[in-house]
Amino acid sequence: MEKQISCITCETKSCFIIQHGSAEWISIIDICKNQELYERGQYLFREGSRVFGLYFIQQGKVKVISTGLNGKEQIVRLASTGHVVGHRGFGFEVYPIGAVALEDTIACFVDNDKMYEAFMNNPRLTYAMMMFYSLELRKTEIRQRLLAQMTMREKVAETLLHLKETFGLDSKKNTLDILLSRQEIADMLGSTPEQVTRILSEFEDLRLIRKEGKQIHILNEKGLYDIIAAHSMNRNMQTWHTSD
């Protein structure tokens, strides 16, 4: 709540509201939105909470998680600037998805009632949102193959490529522009930190990557790609798609 950034002057051009909302509605959202800064590790919203609205990520990185009674956390999606996380729907629903900031993140919250009004008055916004969910659904469908069929070695290779596509490389150091603990990588794959470490060490021996604490340098992208070649059809097409 420190220094609110107005939608009118906001630099995050990939925001759905800014891209697809009418000038009138951008102003309305600007007034009723609740912008907050979340520090690394802070929850945007918790699993099991009530349905309330959408969070538009203005700046930062977020993991969307689902945790069972056994306490094992599953990272179901990673989101960064311009993406949307949160609950849709109305009534008294709850659902077992939470979101946690991976680094300092600014997000704008709009509650469901106001979103409903916005959708009803901005058909293009609704359409864009539909297409967003549709694309996310496809990506998640394709991701099922990764989780169901690949070996851990393949999953780790895929994940490294996925992280590069999603977050890019630090322009200076040429490392993945995202810092994840071994535990967090394991949480994406349903594995363990030990297993992730072992496989990363193996990749390092093969000169595919170089580890430097949590920083990971990609040395041989094609080599990583070859590891998942048997499953590559998926990846190709996913890449074509996620390039928008």
Place this chain on the structure above:
Amino acid sequence: MEKQISCITCETKSCFIIQHGSAEWISIIDICKNQELYERGQYLFREGSRVFGLYFIQQGKVKVISTGLNGKEQIVRLASTGHVVGHRGFGFEVYPIGAVALEDTIACFVDNDKMYEAFMNNPRLTYAMMMFYSLELRKTEIRQRLLAQMTMREKVAETLLHLKETFGLDSKKNTLDILLSRQEIADMLGSTPEQVTRILSEFEDLRLIRKEGKQIHILNEKGLYDIIAAHSMNRNMQTWHTSD
């Protein structure tokens, strides 16, 4: 193409067009739709094909699949009457998802151009579609936990409960109202027919189910539920959600 059923008289009230389209647009879709009968095993559309439009399932059951170069098929979603499968998007995209009829199925196809017009002229249809995708995305996100973290035993138990919820029971025989081969069940879980058989046999020994060829009787639903109890938080909430 034998006996076309008109949207005007169609009994499938759960169809999105019928539920949310204006009278005018129901007529338009009625004229331009392409209704076809697909027999068991026939493709509605194939993996790697171009983006073209949506299929509204009027009657029947369909598996949505994704297959890699290794030939291993992954069932990413099951759909039945009233559901929508197919490609959204425009341009020259392709994507690695296909759909195959699990039993004789009637589906109505509407191409993307016409869908776009329909969305632009029926805000409530667009909104409903957005909510549909949003819900499907949640379900798929939750499903990631199943694939990533559960043991095969838990996955099979979960799948049996999932099939019961999705397709219900045959009212006469009290068996799951869907016939899947061991291979197909394995394809949902990224496993093998042998493994599925073994676990089903174990469940039969425990009097949780009874096998009769491909027909499966659920004898003790709570028993199946107990098997996945450690992960049940998910399941609970998923159930609350999918009950709409």
Place this chain on the structure above:
DNA sequence: TCAATGTCATGATATCTATCATTGTCCAGT
């Protein structure tokens, strides 16, 4: 009727991965 075929069932074995245990390393706070 009889093969031919496909599916299911089950055992034996090899492989992969989780778990447990230990050590090393970095960093923050005293």
Place this chain on the structure above:
DNA sequence: ACTGGACAATGATAGATATCATGACATTGA
């Protein structure tokens, strides 16, 4: 500089699952 705590790396072991092999059974078509 010391110390405790978190995280990473690595080895040993146990457990889970895929793979391979075989036989039973049902269905199809000649």
